[in-house]
Amino acid sequence: MENADQIFVILKRSLMTWAGVFLPDWSLVFLSILISIGAIAVFGPVTMMYLTLLERKLVGRIQNRYGPNRVGFWGLLQPIADGIKMLTKEDIIPEKADRFAHFLAPVVIVIPALLIFSVIPFGRGMVAVDLSIGLLFFLALSSTTTIWIFVAAWGSRNKFSLLGGMRAVAQMISYEIPMVLSVVPVLIVAGSFSTVAIVEAQSGLNWFVFTPWGIAGFLIFFLTGVAEVNRTPFDLPEGESEIVAGFHTEYSGMKFALFYMAEFMNTFSISAIVATVYLGGWQGPWLPSWVWFFAKTYALIFVMMWFRGTLPRLRVDQLMGFAWKFLLPLALVNLLIAGIWTEFKTPANNIVSSLILFAALVILYWANRPEIPKKRVYRYAYADE
Amino acid sequence: MNLFDSLASASFYAVLVGVLATATLTVMVRNLFHAAIFLAFTLIGVAIVYLFLRAEFLAGIQILLYVGAIMTLVIFAIMLTSKIGDPQMPQSNRQGIPVLMALAAAGVFLVSMILKMPWNAALVIQKTDAVELGKALMGEFVLPFEIVSLVLLAAMIGAIVIARSDQ
Amino acid sequence: MTIPLNHLLIFTSLLFLIGLYGALTRRNLVGILMSIEIMLNAVNVNFVLFAASLSPKAGQVFVLFIIVMAAATASVGLAIVLAIYRNQKTIYTDQINLLKW
Numbered sequence: 001m002e003n004a005d006q007i008f009v010i011l012k013r014s015l016m017t018w019a020g021v022f023l024p025d026w027s028l029v030f031l032s033i034l035i036s037i038g039a040i041a042v043f044g045p046v047t048m049m050y051l052t053l054l055e056r057k058l059v060g061r062i063q064n065r066y067g068p069n070r071v072g073f074w075g076l077l078q079p080i081a082d083g084i085k086m087l088t089k090e091d092i093i094p095e096k097a098d099r100f101a102h103f104l105a106p107v108v109i110v111i112p113a114l115l116i117f118s119v120i121p122f123g124r125g126m127v128a129v130d131l132s133i134g135l136l137f138f139l140a141l142s143s144t145t146t147i148w149i150f151v152a153a154w155g156s157r158n159k160f161s162l163l164g165g166m167r168a169v170a171q172m173i174s175y176e177i178p179m180v181l182s183v184v185p186v187l188i189v190a191g192s193f194s195t196v197a198i199v200e201a202q203s204g205l206n207w208f209v210f211t212p213w214g215i216a217g218f219l220i221f222f223l224t225g226v227a228e229v230n231r232t233p234f235d236l237p238e239g240e241s242e243i244v245a246g247f248h249t250e251y252s253g254m255k256f257a258l259f260y261m262a263e264f265m266n267t268f269s270i271s272a273i274v275a276t277v278y279l280g281g282w283q284g285p286w287l288p289s290w291v292w293f294f295a296k297t298y299a300l301i302f303v304m305m306w307f308r309g310t311l312p313r314l315r316v317d318q319l320m321g322f323a324w325k326f327l328l329p330l331a332l333v334n335l336l337i338a339g340i341w342t343e344f345k346t347p348a349n350n351i352v353s354s355l356i357l358f359a360a361l362v363i364l365y366w367a368n369r370p371e372i373p374k375k376r377v378y379r380y381a382y383a384d385e
Numbered sequence: 386m387n388l389f390d391s392l393a394s395a396s397f398y399a400v401l402v403g404v405l406a407t408a409t410l411t412v413m414v415r416n417l418f419h420a421a422i423f424l425a426f427t428l429i430g431v432a433i434v435y436l437f438l439r440a441e442f443l444a445g446i447q448i449l450l451y452v453g454a455i456m457t458l459v460i461f462a463i464m465l466t467s468k469i470g471d472p473q474m475p476q477s478n479r480q481g482i483p484v485l486m487a488l489a490a491a492g493v494f495l496v497s498m499i500l501k502m503p504w505n506a507a508l509v510i511q512k513t514d515a516v517e518l519g520k521a522l523m524g525e526f527v528l529p530f531e532i533v534s535l536v537l538l539a540a541m542i543g544a545i546v547i548a549r550s551d552q
Numbered sequence: 553m554t555i556p557l558n559h560l561l562i563f564t565s566l567l568f569l570i571g572l573y574g575a576l577t578r579r580n581l582v583g584i585l586m587s588i589e590i591m592l593n594a595v596n597v598n599f600v601l602f603a604a605s606l607s608p609k610a611g612q613v614f615v616l617f618i619i620v621m622a623a624a625t626a627s628v629g630l631a632i633v634l635a636i637y638r639n640q641k642t643i644y645t646d647q648i649n650l651l652k653w
Contacts, residue, residue, distance in 0.1 A: 026388050100419060133515065136445035143453030147425060150460055154418065173457060180449075193442075193515055397555060401563050408567055408590050412574030417583060424586050431593045438604045443615055447596075450619055455589070455626050462582050462630040466637040484576045488569050495565045504557050513608040521609040522616070529613075533620055540624035548631035550638070 005288040009125050012036075036128040040117045048264040049079035055305050062309035086260075089253035094157060097250065101155030106251065106258035109148040112141035113265040120272045121195050123282045123290030134195035135187070138273055139180055142228055142266070146172045152259075153247040164247040167236050167316060172228060174323040179224035181331035182217045185338030186277050195273075199281030207280035212353035213338040218278040220331050222300070225270040227323070229263060231304055233311040234319060271300035325368050333360040397437050404430035417463050425456045442515040560601050567594035581633045581643045585626060592622045 003010065012035055020028055053075060057067030068075040093102055119134040121127040131137055146169055153165020186208055187193065190201040208214040227234040248259045275281060275296035284292035314322070337353040344352065404427055411423040428451045435444035522530050571594060574587030596615050603611020637643050640650075 029389070098416075098418070101422065104422065131441070132512075133441045133445045136442065136449070136515075140445045140448035140453065143449055144429075146453060147456050147460060150457070150464075151422060154460075154464060169457060169461070173454070176453070191516070394555065398559075401559075405563070405566055405570065408570045411590065412570060412577065412583075412587055417580055420583060420586060424589065427590060428593065431597060434597055435600055438600050440600045440604065440612055440615075443600060443612055446616065446619060450623060451589075451593075455623055458626055458630055459582065459586060459589075462633055466582065466633060466643050481577055484573060488573050492566065492569050495569075496562055499558055499561045499565065504561075511604065511608055513603075513612055517609060518612055518616075521613050525609070526613050529617055533617055537620065537624055540628050544627045544631040547628070548634045 005124060005290075007288070008123065008290065036118075040114070040128055044114055044117055044265055045261065047268055048261050049083065051264045051268060051301065052082065052260070053078050054301075055308070058302070058305045059309040062306070083257070086253060086257035091253040091255065092250075094250050097157045098155040101151045102250070103255075105148045105152035105155060106255040106262075109145060109152070110258050110262045110265075112144050113262045113269065116141055116269040116273070117265075119195050120269065121199055121276060121281055122293055123288070126290065127196055130194060130196050133193045135183060135193045135198065135273075135277065138195075138269075139183065142179075142270075143172075143176050145228075145262075145266070146176075149247050152251070156247070156250040158250055161247050161249050164236075164249070168230065168247055170316075171230070171234060171236060171319055171323075174320055175224045175227040175234075175327075178220055178323060178327040178331040179228065181328070181335060182220040182224065183277060184335055185213045185217050188338055188342060195276050195281075198277055199283060202280040202283055204283065205280075205285065207278070207283065209278045209280075211341060212350060212357050213334050213341055214278060216330060216334045216357055217338075218274070220327055220334065221278065222274050222303075224323075224327065225274055226304060226307065227319075229266045229270055231263075231267065232308040233314045236313060236316060236319060267301060267304060268297070271297045271304065274300055321368070326364055329364055330360060333357065400430060400433050400437070404434065417467065418460075421456065421460050421463055424459070425452055428452050428456065439512045442513070442518060557601070557605070561598070564594045564598040564601070567591075567597070579644045579646060581636070581645060582630070584645070585629050585633070589622060589626065592618060 012032075015035060016028060016032060019031055023031065053068070056078075057069075057075060060067035068078045071077045071081045093099065116138050118128040119131055119137055149168045149172070150165045153161045153168070156162075186198060189208070190198045192198070202208055209218045230236075248256060251259060272293075275293065279296045279300075280292075281296075282289035282293040287295075333356065337356050340356070341349045341353045343349075407423045407427045407430060411420050411427055414420045414423065429448065432444045432447040432452075435441075435447060568591055571587045571590030574590065575584050578584050578587060596618055599611045599615045599618070603609075603615070633643060636648060640648055642648065
């Protein structure tokens with residue numbers, strides 16, 4: 001099973017030795033970097049294309065209909081048809097739009113989405129760049145997406161776009177804080193920011209999700225990740241049927257394709273990071289490591305698409321209340337119990353942490369319960385007198 | 386110095402020149418929104434300079450805080466306080482030329498002093514771990530840390546009080 | 553890869569002077585704040601530069617403090633700008649002259 005596990009590493013090594021026969025020595029480092037970058041640059045957009053197909057078929061099945069199945073067997077050529085359509089559409093820029101901002105926003109928004117792929121460990125020894133600040137790199141890049149959505153909204157010079165843009169920025173900065181806080185317990189226990197070190201600290205089957213702080217942290221991180229990507233039920237910024245299409249109303253053709261691509265690449269990378277940080281990355285008993293990694297990532301993506309097919313959209317005040325009044329205190333309590341769990345190191349630490357977490361959940365639920373107004377009593381409106 | 390060193394140096398100089406160029410564009414562009422976009426690029430460029438100087442944790446924090454949070458604040462403020470449709474107001478006052486001359490003189494003075502002084506600190510770049518920074522924050526620098534947290538609390542309350550509408 | 557220390561110091565000085573030019577020339581309050589951010593960043597790069605060669609911990613910890621203080625400054629400054637805009641309906645510094653006699 002060793003060979004199947006390391007098949008991509010062996011492939012890259014054999015490619016390098018084959019190329020080392022007729023290339024000079026100093027260019028081999030370039031070649032190694034180029035192979036990693038090339039693999040990511042091919043993997044990213046292809047994944048995104050087939051994720052769109054997966055989403056349409058899955059949401060179609062939830063809605064009791066087939067998804068796209070006309071183009072190619074089982075709809076497998078549908079993304080290529082979509083790509084051709086988006087490439088050949090006319091690129092319309094509104095007359096009063098700010099040309100510089102309108103052009104720049106979709107271009108720059110794809111860059112963080114692609115850069116995050118370089119710190120994801122796809123398997124044992126298969127990470128493109130082993131940064132010593134891997135997780136901070138991910139958090140920083142996912143927080144830069146906020147401005148460019150606003151630049152897109154403002155540059156379109158359109159009231160609906162501006163409304164969508166403001167909602168998007170409010171949502172993204174509100175959900176950033178619980179996201180960063182929910183990752184900190186993992187950093188306490190693993191002791192390093194590097195994603196490779198975090199995965200190796202979850203060796204065997206003691207993944208972080210099987211601990212009291214891990215369950216809460218996993219749920220908070222997953223929910224805030226869904227909010228950061230602007231997916232249902234948090235897709236207020238691009239809510240179709242409410243504000244036309246939100247901040248990307250005025251974009252057509254290739255620029256819209258870039259926004260779409262950025263959203264799906266973000267979906268994949270957030271699922272991959274949640275799987276790395278809480279679910280144990282590529283750790284698993286019997287199958288090759290990259291099979292485990294893709295299984296976990298696609299399980300999380302499946303849950304996200306399930307949310308999209310099932311849940312209605314949250315209202316703006318419900319969205320912000322959820323972030324500030326529920327997730328943020330819960331993330332702070334999670335930090336506390338992670339510290340307690342690390343310090344005690346007996347069987348009692350699980351019990352103490354679980355009790356504190358349960359108490360915090362009960363208190364937060366009680367404090368956030370929905371207010372049901374009393375039944376109104378009218379003075380003159382009753383006909384039975 | 387083989388190919389890698391020259392390539393690394395060339396890219397470092399390119400980043401430095403790029404940061405200076407975007408900073409110049411920030412202070413000279415007439416449209417304030419474009420100036421904010423160029424400021425975001427300047428801050429990202431400074432984060433890349435930190436990466437070259439092996440201060441990786443600071444590069445991450447710079448992007449997270451400056452580009453992710455402060456630029457959002459600045460762009461919100463621009464949006465809330467601008468009137469769309471009057472790009473004809475001049476963005477710079479009439480002190481342009483005297484300031485330029487004074488700053489050019491200051492710049493020439495500074496550069497000549499820098500070039501003349503024998504710096505005996507060689508640029509040997511050591512890498513710092515985030516763990517060491519954390520221990521330093523909680524160990525040696527705990528007093529500035531607590532004071533900064535108090536200042537942040539005061540700033541938060543102050544900003545809320547000042548920007549609140551009078552209702 | 554070794555860059556001479558002089559070149560980086562010239563870079564930070566030039567960045568600081570560019571920020572200073574913006575702070576002295578802009579009419580718009582938010583523009584002045586943006587130029588102040590450029591100046592603070594130039595100082596940060598200087599700190600990191602000397603931290604890399606002399607004392608890694610002290611330099612980088614102070615850069616963290618400066619970044620945090622810049623965030624506090626920007627938030628309070630922009631709150632003041634919003635309050636001024638609400639009162640005077642303008643944010644150009646030569647039109648806010650209520651205290652002039």
